[in-house]
Amino acid sequence: MTVAILGPGAVGGVLAVGLADAGVDVVCIARPATAEVIRSEGLSLRQGENVQTARPRVATELVEPVELLLVTVKAPALDSALDRVQARAEAVVPLLNGIEHMQLLRSRLPESQTVGATIGRIEAWLERPGVIAQPTPSVVMTVAEDVDDRTLGLLRSSGAEVKVNGSELEVLWEKLARQAATAAATSITQRPVGELRDDPEWGGRFRRAIEEACRIAAEDGVTLSADAEWAIIESMPPLLTSSTARDIAAGVPSELDAITGAVVRAGRRTGVATPELDRMLAEAEAACRASSL
Secondary structure, three states: EEEEEOOOOHHHHHHHEEEEEEOOOOEEEEEEHHHHHHHHHHHEEEOOOEEEEEEEEEEEEOOOOEEEEEOOOOOOHHHHHHHHOOEEEEEEEOOOOOOOOHHHHHHHHOEEOOOOOOEEOOOOEEEOOOOEEEEEEEOOEEEEOOOOHHHHHHHHHHOOOEEEEEOOOHHHHHHHHHHHHHHHHHHHHOOEEEEEEEOOHHHHHHHHHHHHHHHHOOOOOOOOOHHHHHHHHHHOOOOOHHHHHHHHHHHOOHEEEEHHHHHHHHHHOOOOOOOOHHHHHHHHHHHHHHHHH
C-alpha cells in the first residue's frame, strides 16, 4: 500500500519519516525545489541529538493511484497544491487547521473518501527543505468515526497516537473552538499562551472568545464545554505560541483567516454574535499588515 503526502513540510515530514521507518511505501508530493532536495538528500528528522533520515519516493505531481493521501500543506496553499494531485486516492486525510477546507477537498477530489481529522501535541518546524526539527517526539491525531480500518492502520503506522472520536464536525470543532482565540491572541501580542492566560485583561478576552466559539459550535450541532476548553489552555506549556503567530511575525502567509476567520464566518452563518472574536480578528489582521510592510 502507498501513502502520498502532499506537502512534506514540518507535519508532513514527521509523518513521512515515521511511515517510511515502518516499511510503508511513501511518496512525497512537493514543489520542484523541495522535491530535488528530498530526492538528493533524503528527508531528515532531528529529535535532540538523534537524526533519522528516510528516503521516500518524491514527485512534483501525484500521477499514480494510492490508498491514502495525507494533505499537510497550510490552508493558504491548499487550492494550488491540489493542482498537483492528478490521480485518485482511495482515502484523503487532511491535517489542516480550520473547518472550511473539507468542502474544498470534496469538490476537488470527489472520488475519494475524505475523512475529518486534526493533529495536535506536535512540536515541529522546518529548518530548511528536507530537514525537520521535532524536539518533543509526540504526535496525536484525532479522526472522525467514519474512518475505515485500512486508513486507520496506515495512520498508526506513522508512529502517531491516533484516536477515533465522534463525527467530523465534533473532531474539527473540538480543536477549532480554542484555536481561534489562541491563534489571534498570540498573533496580536506575540506573547506565549502562559503570559496571556495569566494576564487579567487577556485572560478575560481569551475566555470570552472561547465561549463565543463554543456557542457557534452548539448551533452547528456540536456540544462543547467552554470550561473544558479553557482547562486545555491552562494545561498548555507556558511558552507555547502558535504557528499563526510565527508566520505573521515572519511576514509570510498565515492561517489566521482559515482559523479565526472561519469561526467568525460560522458565527454569521449560525446567527451567533462574536464581538470578542471580531475584535481579535481585526487586531490580528492589522498585525499581519504591519509585519508585511
